[in-house]
Structures are given as structure tokens and as C-alpha cells.
Amino acid sequence: MAVQNHARDAQNLLRSRLCNPSFVFKALSGSPDSNYSKLKFILSSSVTEACNNSLLLLGPRGSGKTAVLELVLNDLLEEYPDMISVIRLNGLLHNDDNCAFKEISRQLCVEHHLLFSKMASFDDNSQFLIAMLRECGLAHKTIVFVLEEFDLFAQVKSFYFQGKQRLLYSLLDAMQSITSQAAVIGISCRLDADQLLEKRVRSRFSHRKLLFLPPSTEIIERLLQHILLLPMDSTLPNDYATQFNTKLESVLADERFKEILKNYLSSSSTINHLLRFLFVAVSSIDVKSGYPSLDNFKTALSSFRRQPKQECIKDCSILELYILACIRRLESKEQKSYNFNSVMKEYKSIHDQFQTSDDYARNVCLRAFERLLQRDLICFSDNRGQGQSVEFRPVKCLISHFELQEGIKAYRSCPIILTKLLDR
Structure with a gap:
């Protein structure tokens, strides 16, 4: 019971720190x-x-x-x-x-x-x-x-x-x-x-x-130590604070934690987003055990990674995933404007290069392209050419590279070639 009370006090202390910008940025003022x-x-x-x-x-x-x-x-x-x-x-x-x-x-x-x-x-x-x-x-x-x-x-x-x-x-x-x-x-x-x-x-x-640039790895490590380590001169018992800090330092040094943090900050690397992530992690500490664990940060990552567009990928067909991957490849080649015809050229070049078994007819690809438009995974880049056929109008992608990559990883029975295409 005493451990539970100490854990609640520690949570309140850490949450008050995370909500106090003056305390957070004081670590960077030296x-x-x-x-x-x-x-x-x-x-x-x-x-x-x-x-x-x-x-x-x-x-x-x-x-x-x-x-x-x-x-x-x-x-x-x-x-x-x-x-x-x-x-x-x-x-x-x-x-x-x-x-x-x-x-x-x-x-x-x-x-x-x-x-x-x-x-x-x-x-x-x-x-x-x-x-x-x-x-x-x-x-x-x-x-x-x-x-x-x-x-x-x-x-x-x-x-x-x-x-x-x-x-x-x-x-x-x-x-x-x-x-x-x-x-x-x-x-x-x-x-x-x-x-x-x-x-x-x-x-x-x-x-x-x-x-004000995105924080470096050194600054992030300094902030984590400054915010999450319990002070030894607080109302919390020294024995509890010492054990809490020992377990926390063990988590922060874990390579799995660094990978979790890297995955989260890959979408937005501002300090404000880091504080939001830490707030959820601190709030998920089990008061019965009384100490932080790696699972707290996994819970925080999963709560932030629920993206509506990423969820839509689960309902996409393999062909639709190929089209999205082709669009991302065109963007990586700094091609600013593209339409269905240019996407099909990229799709054909992938098929010729890797000799994939996923070879679909043009009219089937067009229907898949139109379904992506209906699901708002892609959209027309402007309102011009409304009288033109869909295959000639320029489009843009509404899902980020990270969301597409994570969605494909979570997709069941997804061809390995799709993962390789996005990694290139």
C-alpha cells in the first residue's frame, strides 16, 4: 500500500514537471x-x-x-x-x-x-x-x-x-x-x-x-534525465526514489526504448511532442508495482500511432498498396506532378525489374486508383481539368511515407517486394 501511495506521488510530481515549460527548458539554459x-x-x-x-x-x-x-x-x-x-x-x-x-x-x-x-x-x-x-x-x-x-x-x-x-x-x-x-x-x-x-x-x-531546430539526441537524453529522475530531497522516501531512478535509468539505457523513441519522433521531433509522449508514459505506470517499465513507453507509442489513414491501409488491396508505393517512389525521385498514367509507368517498371506475379490489367488498376481517391488516401492536386478523365488529372498523396511504411508492415500476407520498394 505504501508503494502505491509513493507511486501516485511520483506520478503527480512528474506530470507537474511535464506541464511546466519553465522547468523543462531550464535544463537547456546552461x-x-x-x-x-x-x-x-x-x-x-x-x-x-x-x-x-x-x-x-x-x-x-x-x-x-x-x-x-x-x-x-x-x-x-x-x-x-x-x-x-x-x-x-x-x-x-x-x-x-x-x-x-x-x-x-x-x-x-x-x-x-x-x-x-x-x-x-x-x-x-x-x-x-x-x-x-x-x-x-x-x-x-x-x-x-x-x-x-x-x-x-x-x-x-x-x-x-x-x-x-x-x-x-x-x-x-x-x-x-x-x-x-x-x-x-x-x-x-x-x-x-x-x-x-x-x-x-x-x-x-x-x-x-x-x-529553434529539432532537438539533438544529446538534448533529448538530457531532457529525459532532467524530467523523469526523482529528486532525492522531495517528500518521497530516499529508498523509493533511489530504486525508481535505478529502474528508470535501466529503461532509458535499453536499446528497445531508444527504438521506441526514435519511431515516435520520426513523425514529429519537437520538444512539445516529446513531452506529450512522456506524459502518457508516466500516466501508464502501474501503481501496484510502483516503478516504471519499458511497457509504459510501448503503451504511449501505441496510443499515438493510431492514425486514421494508417488504419485505412488494412482494408486496401495488394494492388492499391502497389499504387501507393509507386506514388511514393515518384515523390522520392522529386517528381512534383504525376497522374494515373505516370503511376502506371512506374508500376510497369517495377514489374519488369523484379518480375513480380502481381501484374494487373490497366482497367483493374484504374478502378483501384479510383478507390484510393474515394478513401482520401490520394486526392486531385487542383480543381482544374474537372471535365477530363481521371487518368489524366494530377494527384497528390495524403498519407506520409512513415504511415504507409508502418501500415504495410502491419498488413497481413503483404508481398516482401512492397517493403523493399519503400525502403529504397
């Missing part, structure tokens, strides 16, 4: 080459040396851009509590210039205990922003503008004024003054976000970019 260190250095120079800075945090969703920025801002607010003011905007909510300037004015009024007027015009809010930048600069206080979904600020066209990107231009232009003290941090999942800027905006932007 290296001088980390994005945390680079971002903190840039923002620290804005606070201590009155430097105006602008930069972009770029990377796929779930890679930790916002989490690292929040960690840096929290650390700076502790070091310089009266020298930083943070204004947060989101391109999904404030992509209209009038709305954005009003929200900036509202947050500045709340921060500095001023009276906010909802009836203020665009020009009033714009002048108020410039005045606040000047006053904060004289008081050696840095205003940090955090622009989530930065690319939406660059894409939207104002309904009230001619041209685009008035907000970005106003912020960056105001930072050219020696009396202002501010930093603009843009966050976007588009790697070409800076290319969306107009010429006048781009000339005022510093062009600093921090890329």
Missing part, C-alpha cells in the same frame, strides 16, 4: 550556445545598456519559442524588477492596426497605473505610445513588445489606412530615436517571416533571428 543564453544576452543589453533591439524567434510549433522567451523574461524581471515592461500582442487577435494600438495603450495604462480611454482615436493611441517610449527611456525602463504570430502582422492589410504593416513600421521607427528604450520580439513558425516585411519596415529591422 549552455552559452543555447537560444536561452543568446536571447537573454540581447534583452539584457536593452535593459542595462539602453540598446534598442529587434529579433525573430523562428521554428515549428511546439519547438519552445514562447517557453524560452517566457523563461528569459521571468529571469530578467527578477533581476531588474522596475526596469522592464512587457507588452504582448497576438497576430490572431490584434492584426488590425487600430485594435493593436488600442491594446498597446491599454496594457501600458495598466502597467503604469494610468487611466485608459476606450474612445481614444488611432492618432491618440499612436502619440501616446511615442510619449510612453520617450518617458520610459528617460526613466531607463525598457518596453519589450512580444508579437506572437508575427507573420500575420506582416501579412494583414489595414482597413483604415493605405498600405500594410503600419504597426510594425511605427514600433520600429519609434525605436530609432535615442530617447526610446525598447525591444521588439517576433515569434513565428514561418522561417521566411522576415521576407514578408515591406522595404521601409525591413530597413528598420535588425534582421536578428534565432532558429
Whole structure:
């Protein structure tokens, strides 16, 4: 009974860690080459040396851009509590210039205990922003503008004024003054976000970019140790924590665990997906035994690998699998456009090369091709040529290489040649 209680406490502790981005990314803040260190250095120079800075945090969703920025801002607010003011905007909510300037004015009024007027015009809010930048600069206080979904600020066209990107231009232009003290941090999942800027905006932007790339094997191992190992100074008994950590390290060192993790991260290798995987694994720990096992991670992998399109492969015929494999081979050859006729050419070349017994007539292949269209495993790449025959219209594949490969492996009585075709 005591072991069960300890196991539940350990689960709660680990789940709270996995839901706390500050704890997760703290493990990556020690290296001088980390994005945390680079971002903190840039923002620290804005606070201590009155430097105006602008930069972009770029990377796929779930890679930790916002989490690292929040960690840096929290650390700076502790070091310089009266020298930083943070204004947060989101391109999904404030992509209209009038709305954005009003929200900036509202947050500045709340921060500095001023009276906010909802009836203020665009020009009033714009002048108020410039005045606040000047006053904060004289008081050696840095205003940090955090622009989530930065690319939406660059894409939207104002309904009230001619041209685009008035907000970005106003912020960056105001930072050219020696009396202002501010930093603009843009966050976007588009790697070409800076290319969306107009010429006048781009000339005022510093062009600093921090890329959040998929974590390396070394970083993943460090995160696993940091998140999953129980602390020895917690309320849990030392004997239980020691045994828990010993069993966990044994699992992490197992080659089968590394293969499980590799299979999961092959579809998406962001830190956010890793945390989701670990959360399910921790939640599946058997409280009766009280300790983690390899089966917990197998359970987590199976729960995430239930893909609807992968399930559809089980109902496909051998011929339909051949067609999907041919399409994937065409894509691997960097053939951007293909239709039924080009797929049939690839199918014939496979049959001639390997002398397979699966040789079907063209009209049978066309019916199989149409069934794949009905099951949404492939679709037409555009709406042009709707009056044309199916065999002439270009198509694209809606199932990933990984899903197709795993589906074929799980397919009963599947020809070995199909597995070899996808491995090539």
C-alpha cells in the first residue's frame, strides 16, 4: 500500500514537471550556445545598456519559442524588477492596426497605473505610445513588445489606412530615436517571416533571428534525465526514489526504448511532442508495482500511432498498396506532378525489374486508383481539368511515407517486394 501511495506521488510530481515549460527548458539554459543564453544576452543589453533591439524567434510549433522567451523574461524581471515592461500582442487577435494600438495603450495604462480611454482615436493611441517610449527611456525602463504570430502582422492589410504593416513600421521607427528604450520580439513558425516585411519596415529591422531546430539526441537524453529522475530531497522516501531512478535509468539505457523513441519522433521531433509522449508514459505506470517499465513507453507509442489513414491501409488491396508505393517512389525521385498514367509507368517498371506475379490489367488498376481517391488516401492536386478523365488529372498523396511504411508492415500476407520498394 505504501508503494502505491509513493507511486501516485511520483506520478503527480512528474506530470507537474511535464506541464511546466519553465522547468523543462531550464535544463537547456546552461549552455552559452543555447537560444536561452543568446536571447537573454540581447534583452539584457536593452535593459542595462539602453540598446534598442529587434529579433525573430523562428521554428515549428511546439519547438519552445514562447517557453524560452517566457523563461528569459521571468529571469530578467527578477533581476531588474522596475526596469522592464512587457507588452504582448497576438497576430490572431490584434492584426488590425487600430485594435493593436488600442491594446498597446491599454496594457501600458495598466502597467503604469494610468487611466485608459476606450474612445481614444488611432492618432491618440499612436502619440501616446511615442510619449510612453520617450518617458520610459528617460526613466531607463525598457518596453519589450512580444508579437506572437508575427507573420500575420506582416501579412494583414489595414482597413483604415493605405498600405500594410503600419504597426510594425511605427514600433520600429519609434525605436530609432535615442530617447526610446525598447525591444521588439517576433515569434513565428514561418522561417521566411522576415521576407514578408515591406522595404521601409525591413530597413528598420535588425534582421536578428534565432532558429529553434529539432532537438539533438544529446538534448533529448538530457531532457529525459532532467524530467523523469526523482529528486532525492522531495517528500518521497530516499529508498523509493533511489530504486525508481535505478529502474528508470535501466529503461532509458535499453536499446528497445531508444527504438521506441526514435519511431515516435520520426513523425514529429519537437520538444512539445516529446513531452506529450512522456506524459502518457508516466500516466501508464502501474501503481501496484510502483516503478516504471519499458511497457509504459510501448503503451504511449501505441496510443499515438493510431492514425486514421494508417488504419485505412488494412482494408486496401495488394494492388492499391502497389499504387501507393509507386506514388511514393515518384515523390522520392522529386517528381512534383504525376497522374494515373505516370503511376502506371512506374508500376510497369517495377514489374519488369523484379518480375513480380502481381501484374494487373490497366482497367483493374484504374478502378483501384479510383478507390484510393474515394478513401482520401490520394486526392486531385487542383480543381482544374474537372471535365477530363481521371487518368489524366494530377494527384497528390495524403498519407506520409512513415504511415504507409508502418501500415504495410502491419498488413497481413503483404508481398516482401512492397517493403523493399519503400525502403529504397
